[in-house]
Amino acid sequence: MRPARPLLESPHFLSLLLLGAVAWSVTGIGWGEPLLHTGGGDSALDLLLALFPPDLSPSFLLVCLQAAWQTLSIALASITVAVLLGFPLGVMASGALVSPNSRLRAPLMISSRFVLGTLRSIHELVWAVLLVAAIGLSPLAAIVALGLPYAGILGRIYAEFLEDTPEDPLTALRSAGASSWQTLIFGRLPMSTPDLVSYTFYRFECSIRSAAILSFVGIRGIGYEIQLSLGELLFSQVWTLLLILLAIVALVDFWSGRVRQSLVES
Amino acid sequence: MIETREPTRYTERRRRKPPFARLSFYTFLGLIAVAWGYIFMAGDSGFTMLLEGRTWENAWQFLMRLAGADLDEGPAFLQAEQWWATGRLAYNTLAMSVLAIGIAGFGTFLTFIFAARNMSSGSLGGTPSRLGAVVYYLLRIFYAFTRAVPELVWAMLIVFFLSPGILPGAIALGIHNLGIMGRLAAEVVEDMDPAPARAMRASGAGIFQIFLYAILPQTLPHFITYLLYRWEVVIRTTVVVGFVSAGGLGLEMRLNLSFFHYDQVTLLILWYLLLVIGVDFLSAWMRKLARFD
Numbered sequence: 001m002r003p004a005r006p007l008l009e010s011p012h013f014l015s016l017l018l019l020g021a022v023a024w025s026v027t028g029i030g031w032g033e034p035l036l037h038t039g040g041g042d043s044a045l046d047l048l049l050a051l052f053p054p055d056l057s058p059s060f061l062l063v064c065l066q067a068a069w070q071t072l073s074i075a076l077a078s079i080t081v082a083v084l085l086g087f088p089l090g091v092m093a094s095g096a097l098v099s100p101n102s103r104l105r106a107p108l109m110i111s112s113r114f115v116l117g118t119l120r121s122i123h124e125l126v127w128a129v130l131l132v133a134a135i136g137l138s139p140l141a142a143i144v145a146l147g148l149p150y151a152g153i154l155g156r157i158y159a160e161f162l163e164d165t166p167e168d169p170l171t172a173l174r175s176a177g178a179s180s181w182q183t184l185i186f187g188r189l190p191m192s193t194p195d196l197v198s199y200t201f202y203r204f205e206c207s208i209r210s211a212a213i214l215s216f217v218g219i220r221g222i223g224y225e226i227q228l229s230l231g232e233l234l235f236s237q238v239w240t241l242l243l244i245l246l247a248i249v250a251l252v253d254f255w256s257g258r259v260r261q262s263l264v265e266s
Numbered sequence: 267m268i269e270t271r272e273p274t275r276y277t278e279r280r281r282r283k284p285p286f287a288r289l290s291f292y293t294f295l296g297l298i299a300v301a302w303g304y305i306f307m308a309g310d311s312g313f314t315m316l317l318e319g320r321t322w323e324n325a326w327q328f329l330m331r332l333a334g335a336d337l338d339e340g341p342a343f344l345q346a347e348q349w350w351a352t353g354r355l356a357y358n359t360l361a362m363s364v365l366a367i368g369i370a371g372f373g374t375f376l377t378f379i380f381a382a383r384n385m386s387s388g389s390l391g392g393t394p395s396r397l398g399a400v401v402y403y404l405l406r407i408f409y410a411f412t413r414a415v416p417e418l419v420w421a422m423l424i425v426f427f428l429s430p431g432i433l434p435g436a437i438a439l440g441i442h443n444l445g446i447m448g449r450l451a452a453e454v455v456e457d458m459d460p461a462p463a464r465a466m467r468a469s470g471a472g473i474f475q476i477f478l479y480a481i482l483p484q485t486l487p488h489f490i491t492y493l494l495y496r497w498e499v500v501i502r503t504t505v506v507v508g509f510v511s512a513g514g515l516g517l518e519m520r521l522n523l524s525f526f527h528y529d530q531v532t533l534l535i536l537w538y539l540l541l542v543i544g545v546d547f548l549s550a551w552m553r554k555l556a557r558f559d
Contacts, residue, residue: 018371018490018552021368022368022371024364025361025362027361029365044426047427073304073305076298121542125506126505126519129519133528134324134325134328135315135316138310140313140315140316213418227422245414246411246414
């Protein structure tokens with residue numbers, strides 16, 4: 001028999017809280033004004049019907065292919081930046097490199113966590129807007145804008161994975177005289193490799209979507225083409241682009257699933 | 267004996283290292299190299315700009331304007347009435363994020379059970395039917411599609427027919443997160459312990475009873491935990507849908523950017539940081555309430 005929880009910790013309280021929060025948010029909608037634009041229903045229908053069929057003309061598919069590669073190359077480049085920046089920060093934030101009773105440990109962990117938190121809490125599109133305003137519109141701005149928040153996300157999760165490795169093998173390494181560097185390289189890293197790799201892959205998948213929306217600040221790619229086609233009301237082109245985005249993301253998802261499987265099996 | 271056998275077993279293990287994972291790793295490295303090559307070759311990548319003094323001068327000026335150093339009356343983020351004036355937008359943004367999670371949560375709650383393979387195959391209860399299998403695939407495709415399309419694109423499509431405000435933003439965020447949540451929730455059902463459901467089926471319980479008393483109690487805590495994690499992401503993303511006039515702080519940020527009111531932008535970013543930190547705390551507290559025991 002488990003002891004009864006106080007009222008504030010009962011699951012019913014949580015359910016009420018969540019439902020109450022959603023009810024509150026509904027009141028935030030401006031119910032006074034009409035929800036649809038005039039003629040909004042018709043354009044929604046047009047948009048939906050344009051799927052049958054999407055625009056599959058060869059000349060447009062060529063445009064799509066180029067846009068897809070532009071988006072993919074930004075995603076690939078920014079994930080490199082994110083890993084190169086996030087991994088050292090993550091290692092520092094996990095505290096794996098300093099001995100548990102070192103006086104440097106707390107300041108190092110807290111400051112690196114703070115850096116990671118700040119990088120992460122500003123959305124990539126805001127980074128992009130700020131960077132474009134600061135250094136101008138270029139692939140560099142896009143890569144850095146994606147790389148910074150992704151470094152924050154990757155670093156935090158890397159730190160958690162490195163901390164969560166089982167203690168016993170590490171104790172064995174330490175008692176055999178391994179330094180903290182050696183425990184990291186021969187203990188923590190090999191044990192968390194499947195998690196690290198599959199999470200990085202998952203984030204790569206996300207970075208493709210994020211690279212697509214950087215079109216908003218003028219970076220070429222799938223999102224840019226979607227914006228153009230929407231502006232010209234060519235809805236069947238929009239569908240083609242959306243389906244291509246779906247195909248890329250599904251492909252990466254499938255690939256990462258296979259990699260994860262083969263890493264776990266070994 | 268043991269000393270001679272141990273190393274050989276070790277080398278055997280190393281040789282058996284999965285060729286697929288290694289191949290994938292090198293493929294990925296290759297892709298990265300090609301991507302960087304393309305970025306440098308395909309025109310002005312912007313890296314040469316970094317060597318020019320002018321770029322750094324501009325960047326410094328921009329930072330100063332973010333800090334409001336060029337203003338006589340002082341930057342907006344040091345004035346209490348400016349905080350008060352934008353507080354309403356922060357309130358709307360918070361409401362938008364909660365509504366989005368509500369939409370994603372209800373949508374997931376209504377569908378996730380039909381998107382679980384072990385449910386549609388009848389291994390938890392009920393009878394396997396062709397309809398169940400069709401619904402399973404349709405839902406999985408629906409989730410994959412809503413997930414693959416970014417929130418911003420959903421918002422661009424939705425503001426086409428819905429009037430601006432927090433509703434289109436919440437719907438855009440809700441649809442995208444429905445795809446993520448639906449898949450996660452369905453996978454939780456697929457990974458759950460089937461024993462209680464099977465015991466209930468053996469004692470003659472109907473499919474609805476099995477759902478209510480065997481599946482929900484096991485999956486709901488996971489489900490709520492994921493929902494709260496997604497809330498942390500959604501509050502960060504409200505800025506994006508706001509950019510395409512879906513209301514809240516994001517819209518205001520875009521307007522201020524186009525008017526070059528950079529000190530206001532700083533104020534809005536500070537509001538965002540506050541919201542993000544607040545939501546992180548709330549979510550951590552509520553996840554503790556939903557813990558499994």
